[in-house]
Amino acid sequence: MKKIHLLLLACLCGTLVFAQPSQVKNANTFAIGKESFLLNGKPFVIRCGEMHFARVPREYWLHRLQMAKAMGLNTICAYLFWNVHEPKPNEFNWSDMADAAAFCKLAQQAGLYVILRPGPYSCAEWEFGGFPWWLLKKKDIKLRTQDPYYLERCKIYLKEVGRVLAPLQISNGGNIIMTQVENEYGSYGNDKEYIGKIRDYLVEAGFTITLFTCDGPSQLKSDVRDDIFSVVNFGGNPEASFKYLRNIRAEGPLMCGEFYPGWFDSWGNKHHMGSTGGVIKDIKYMLDNKASFSIYMAHGGTSFGLWSGANCPPFLPQTSSYDYDAPISEAGWTTDKFYALRKLFGQYLQEGETLPEVPAANPMISIAPFKTTEVAPIFSNLPKAINSVEIKNMEEFDQGFGAILYRTKLTADAKNVDLNIKEVHDLAYIFLNGKKIATLDRRRNESVCKLASVKNGDVLDILVEAMGRVNYGGYLHDRKGITQGVNIVDANGKSKTVENWQVFPIELQNNSIPANLKFTKGSSNMPAFHKGTFTVSKPGDTYLDVSQWGKGLIWVNGHCLGRFWNIGPTQTMYLPGPWLKEGANEVVVLDYIGGKNGLQGLEKPILDSLTEKVENKKHRKEGQTLDVSNVPTTYEGSFANGINQQTIEFNSSTEGRFFCIEALNSQNGRPYASIAELYLLDEKGKELPRSKWKVAYADSEELSGEDGKADNVFDLQSTSIWHTQWQGSAPKYPHYLVIDLGTVQKISGFKYLPRQDADNGRIKDYKIFISNTKFKGL
Structure with a gap:
């Protein structure tokens, strides 16, 4: 009869069974002991x-x-x-x-x-x-x-x-x-x-x-x-x-x-x-x-x-x-x-263990600056159109990755109109009669842009680039493209759904560029594929410097290195030596927003160069002071010390758009406050969506010595925290954090996850204030 591993037997019996060393004598065994793992019967x-x-x-x-x-x-x-x-x-x-x-x-x-x-x-x-x-x-x-x-x-x-x-x-x-x-x-x-x-x-x-x-x-x-x-x-x-x-x-x-x-x-x-x-x-x-x-x-x-x-x-x-x-x-x-x-x-090796020598690093090379010489604009290389009355997401067109172009002809003359796209996943590049007029970025919850004056027969193009799908938390069902619909809103606020689209799925692959691209000599600042060659005398690892380009993807000899974006922090792309060959090598760059066209290979990466204006500025203006003295206290209490997530239920549901936690003191008596995650609960005790949340005020944030910005309380990461300032000044309690929920919500309580890695900054006593309107001082 075949021997069944102890844990499998435990699974079948419904109870976890712990093995004793005497039970695990055969070679090639691994089991769970009461105090240690047992490899071939030994701890x-x-x-x-x-x-x-x-x-x-x-x-x-x-x-x-x-x-x-x-x-x-x-x-x-x-x-x-x-x-x-x-x-x-x-x-x-x-x-x-x-x-x-x-x-x-x-x-x-x-x-x-x-x-x-x-x-x-x-x-x-x-x-x-x-x-x-x-x-x-x-x-x-x-x-x-x-x-x-x-x-x-x-x-x-x-x-x-x-x-x-x-x-x-x-x-x-x-x-x-x-x-x-x-x-x-x-x-x-x-x-x-x-x-x-x-x-x-x-x-x-x-x-x-x-x-x-x-x-x-x-x-x-x-x-x-x-x-x-x-x-x-x-x-x-x-x-x-x-x-x-x-x-x-x-x-x-x-x-x-x-x-x-x-x-x-x-x-x-x-x-x-x-x-x-x-x-x-x-x-x-x-x-x-x-x-x-x-x-x-x-x-x-x-x-x-x-x-x-x-x-x-x-x-x-x-x-x-x-x-x-x-x-x-x-x-x-x-x-x-x-x-x-x-x-x-080396100080904790088990019996018979030794540390081998450290392998040599693989050789690095540099590649002299070069430019691409041919271009294939996306709008000139579209696949066969699919007609669709309604807007649909990528997946409904059997598309997994890449970009998708939605095209329609407008049917009426109008002035001062807005284009409203409901759920851009993830960046939408808007063109009217072939001219780019706006970019909508999901990172900023952007969904509206001005079309100004339009006339019957104008061609509206919406090119949507899909970034990676959400990989963590409650927003996993992350379909790409336009997921709900497109409306034209006139000067009087009247909204009309835009229908009758030509749809062009631009499928992209990891190890090949789209087939049948027609390249011509030259360059373009419109969304386009750019092709060039560079010469390598002896292949080795390098970091391709893409800092002069805009945003997109890059392939070398058919291998897709990944995504680049000139906002940073990375400005280089790792190019493994085995993917290069002696002599001429082909590079293809897909750039959605255009750049200066130059490339080179560096021996070291650029991993921390931000060019976009960072919005992680402090959520408190110089001299700004929050005043909640005229707002009734919704709830007050004390958090238990430790790393456990705590659920707080109010005596009754409260309606409001602005949520304020006033931290009164810390568990260890020091002047710092920190929070890893906050969730608010609806009237049924379920977590409210946090996609529209914004920090309206934080009296103090540590942004120099660590990433202690207040936005970290709803970034889904238990390892990132809001932390009040400690490098330089260290303001004393009380500390305030105000979150704008985006709309009025019914709130019955909240969940609080304290800092996990250390006890510094864990809050003890607190008050909660909820208001339909902004607090005084905001």
Whole structure:
């Protein structure tokens, strides 16, 4: 009779069973003990780092894995992205940079175990959180629920994952020791039966090794099941986070599933950096307490092609560079963080372990400045038109990526009219009779532009560029193009729906440019493809400087390097040496807004150069003072100390547009205030949408020493916070934060997530004020 792994038996019995060392004697075993993981029957501390093979050129997989091993890791954690492996329903891809089995085998060759994170949902700042776009073709689909169609597709996908990767489990002589069930589900929902179904699909697919879930400290209660092992994610303060894990999991090894040494970047915001000292301190604490961990990211790499995702609200598309300020840089270089960790890990090696030599960096080259010489304007290279009476989104035209052009002829003369587009996803370039008149940007909730005077027969073109789909939170159902409709609003405010469109889906791919483009000599400031060549005497890695261009995508020898945008913070694009060839190389640039046409290859990246006027200015003008003395107090209370999310219910619902929290003092008596996340609750106790929220006032924000802007309280990230000023002056309590909800709402309470990484700034006593009109002083 086949031996069944202890955790699989636990899953089938409905109870998590802990193995004893005496129970695990056979070679090639991994199990959960009461106090530690057991590898081949012996206690084992997992020193893991996250690395996504889809973000690394296949030719460099072994190099990056050897770098991780040399840093001192014994395990690699790897997401599978469903949209990479099933680009079309029932058409699976395990080739080239999608060859997960080859990656796992190379990890074993490098002396590393693997923790597998197959999804179906991944997040990871990846397009749609890893979901394939075609799921959105079903209009009523409900992702991450027990929606029958969604579950059916999950089961098909996970069965295929098992076919390919289950043979590589440690019990079969491979190196996969753990497999994750879903991902951070507690930040999205609380249906534990759904988690159980995903677990069952993995078991049916052949995964007999340890299955686990992960989440942040305050979200664990929403997805932890007694029959699945659980780990906790955090970016600091391991002692407090592990205490929270112990409150719901009294026995078993402690593990941090994601420990953040840096952070990802979004367009228009500064490049994020993580403190090396803080990273070393927290990992040393875990090592001293024999706690396992996975560094997210050990090596970030690059979201090549159209794979970078977005957060919402507010809508913040992420950069293609996924450098993450990780210990191993985007190009695979060592960093100060790398060597600090290598030194630390060298003090905690297990019996028989040694640190290998650090692999040499791959050679870098520079490329002399050059220009493109040919152009193919988008409007002159349109695909066949599709006639549609109503506006429809991309997915309804069976389109996954790229841009889409909506064209119509106006049918009446009018003066002083507005064009109102309901839900631009994500940037709309507006043209009237071939002349560009406006750009609408979803990041700023822009939906209206002036058309001035129009006449019967005028041609209206709306070119919509799709950025990455939302990858985290409640706005996952992120369909692209124009998602609701287009109206013309006259000078009297009368609105008329615009119909009868010609639609041109401009599908873009990761490894090819659109077919049949007609290039001619010259350049253009209209949306266009630009082509040129450059010569390389000996291929090597380089960073392509795209700072002279506007916004778009770039392909070199058919490989899409990703998105560029001159607003920054990144102004370069990583170009791996294996994608170059000796002699002439072809470059194609798609630019939606036009630029100066120059390119060159640099040996170092430009990761932090913002050119757009940053709107992260302080939300308090010089001398401005808020006055709430004439507003009745809606509620007052005290927050409990600690990292737990707290739900506050008012005695009755209150109506208002402006929400003010007055922080009266802190838990530790210091003058600082901080908040990680705020959610308001409607009259039924459900979270109100935050997409229209704006900070109307914050009496103090730290913007120099750290990213402490007040907008962080509704950016969906528990690791980013509003923090009052500490560098320079440190204003005393009380501290005020006012949020404009955009419209009048009924509010029955709120959820408050305190700062997670440290106790500094955690609020104790507070008052809440809600008003239909602006508070005095705003």
